[in-house]
Amino acid sequence: MIVLETQNLTKKFGGLTAVNAVSMTINQGDIVGLIGPNGAGKTTLINAISGLNPPTSGTVEMFGKETTGLTPEKMCRLGLSRTFQIPSPFPKMTAMESVMTATIFGNPAGKITDPVAHSREMLEFVEFPMNETVVAEQLNTVQLKRLDLARALASSPKLLFMDELASGLSEGELKDIMRIIDKISKKGISILMIEHIMQLIMAVCNRLLCIQFGTKIAEGPTQEVANDPKVTKAYLGE
Amino acid sequence: MDTTTNDLNMNLFDRVLDKLCLTPIGLAGLILLLLLPFIPPFNQEYMLRWLIYCGFVAAMSVGFDFTAGYINIVNFGYMAVAGTGGYTSALLVINAGLSPWIAMLAGGVSSAVLGLIIGMISLRLRGIFAACLSWFFGLAVMGLATKMVWLTRGPMGLRTPRLFETESNFPFYFLIIILVYLIYLICKWVVRSKMGLAFQAIAQNMDAARTSGINPVFYRVFNFTMSCAIAGVLGGFYAHFYGILTPDMMHTSKTVEILAVAYIGGRGSLWGGAVVAFPFIFLMEIVRSTLSHLPGLNLVIYALVLILVMIYYPGGFSYFYDTHIRQPKNRALRYFLNGREAKA
Numbered sequence: 001m002i003v004l005e006t007q008n009l010t011k012k013f014g015g016l017t018a019v020n021a022v023s024m025t026i027n028q029g030d031i032v033g034l035i036g037p038n039g040a041g042k043t044t045l046i047n048a049i050s051g052l053n054p055p056t057s058g059t060v061e062m063f064g065k066e067t068t069g070l071t072p073e074k075m076c077r078l079g080l081s082r083t084f085q086i087p088s089p090f091p092k093m094t095a096m097e098s099v100m101t102a103t104i105f106g107n108p109a110g111k112i113t114d115p116v117a118h119s120r121e122m123l124e125f126v127e128f129p130m131n132e133t134v135v136a137e138q139l140n141t142v143q144l145k146r147l148d149l150a151r152a153l154a155s156s157p158k159l160l161f162m163d164e165l166a167s168g169l170s171e172g173e174l175k176d177i178m179r180i181i182d183k184i185s186k187k188g189i190s191i192l193m194i195e196h197i198m199q200l201i202m203a204v205c206n207r208l209l210c211i212q213f214g215t216k217i218a219e220g221p222t223q224e225v226a227n228d229p230k231v232t233k234a235y236l237g238e
Numbered sequence: 239m240d241t242t243t244n245d246l247n248m249n250l251f252d253r254v255l256d257k258l259c260l261t262p263i264g265l266a267g268l269i270l271l272l273l274l275p276f277i278p279p280f281n282q283e284y285m286l287r288w289l290i291y292c293g294f295v296a297a298m299s300v301g302f303d304f305t306a307g308y309i310n311i312v313n314f315g316y317m318a319v320a321g322t323g324g325y326t327s328a329l330l331v332i333n334a335g336l337s338p339w340i341a342m343l344a345g346g347v348s349s350a351v352l353g354l355i356i357g358m359i360s361l362r363l364r365g366i367f368a369a370c371l372s373w374f375f376g377l378a379v380m381g382l383a384t385k386m387v388w389l390t391r392g393p394m395g396l397r398t399p400r401l402f403e404t405e406s407n408f409p410f411y412f413l414i415i416i417l418v419y420l421i422y423l424i425c426k427w428v429v430r431s432k433m434g435l436a437f438q439a440i441a442q443n444m445d446a447a448r449t450s451g452i453n454p455v456f457y458r459v460f461n462f463t464m465s466c467a468i469a470g471v472l473g474g475f476y477a478h479f480y481g482i483l484t485p486d487m488m489h490t491s492k493t494v495e496i497l498a499v500a501y502i503g504g505r506g507s508l509w510g511g512a513v514v515a516f517p518f519i520f521l522m523e524i525v526r527s528t529l530s531h532l533p534g535l536n537l538v539i540y541a542l543v544l545i546l547v548m549i550y551y552p553g554g555f556s557y558f559y560d561t562h563i564r565q566p567k568n569r570a571l572r573y574f575l576n577g578r579e580a581k582a
Binding site: 050051052071072073075076077081082084088089090091092093097100101102104105106107148151152154155 | 432435436438439442443445446447448449450451452453454
């Protein structure tokens, strides 16, 4: 089943075309890696899909329904959730309150009977290393990323975007995050992840999408794309 | 040593107190305020007038903090919004013969409409830009009140009937104390509900809030409209207490007075401004009346205190209270300051 499909998705900022006619599909159960050099337009692409920065042209379809340009809150209700490159859930809230926010507002009314228990479950699921009463602004980046992930999962998504979840992690933390990604996938959530760490990409992604200067240059099974000369060239130059 | 019934009573008392959003010390403070006009020297009429003004500022600062402390938009036109309510109320009483009590509520409605308009327009703006927009709106409304002499009598002042037909200030004092508390209670109830979570989420991280399913349009406009409605009712009180309205009351310097009290009290606490207003504004009134040959001195003091608070205690009085006073060793004292603490 196709979870998400984009057709010729384009995002222009004035004269600059940040994303240029990108078409892609994400199938149920996929873990798609979105790769590309810095400034290629990866974050802009997922912003355009998730509605934070609506596309200039092209279409987005989720579960066969057109969702182009819908607001992020509507996309959230349809089952799309995301984490942020610079994780900053709600700085003055406790971990529990941050996750509660998404639990309460991200789910249809009445679906979650006990928001506290649900939020606690999410924090345990991402193996949040701190007490749930800790205030977010006191956390370090690794802890914030876990919290942001718990927040994103709390709205019961069917498709999850992860924006550089693993950047800056140590070897051991990388292993933990791989295990968590695996757990998320086993819950039946499809994943699109922006990532630079090839080790992680090769280990968890079943498909890759590579963009450069806003244009898609390769899409397909992980090994195939990783060995594609165009992709190597984009990263390493001639 | 204590019996079961006693324990049950305690629990009921605690539960009621919790519903009323008060701690034992808060209740004591409220009772003290209600007794104040019977204690010399506060039982003199001119002192009472000052205290009523303190109460007015206290109530305004609660409404102001509801927006500034929760959705992070500083409404620089807050007194102008109150003035709109005041003028609406006064004009309805004078021209339509309405009872001042009903007119006061109508003033709240008119301010709410103004708040709705400002809220809608400022939707796409963040932080300082939304503050400027509300400020300009305030200036425009004040300009209208000054220029539309045929309706408002402009700077000559509009005479308005008072709420109570007595010379005494006593009933007004009790009314404003009740208003302070009611406004605090309503704001606190809203903030305690899931709406409070949405307000904070929007203020702290708009993008994360939106991707978590929060519709910022609704919550921002709701918050703004509600705080403006509060200002409108209070504006009506102001009009029917002083008995005269001039466009001066809408001046930005008056808003700054409220802002100063709300910030010194502590942003996002609601109660901080209300508590600080009484001693602070009262002192300011004393300064103003004793040093009347130095007009504007009180504004200099506002600025100084505000700067000191911003540098040393950006959290304001409520933060100071929470970190240094709230957790004493003594259990009885602890209960007095916090009430029965909810178990996690």
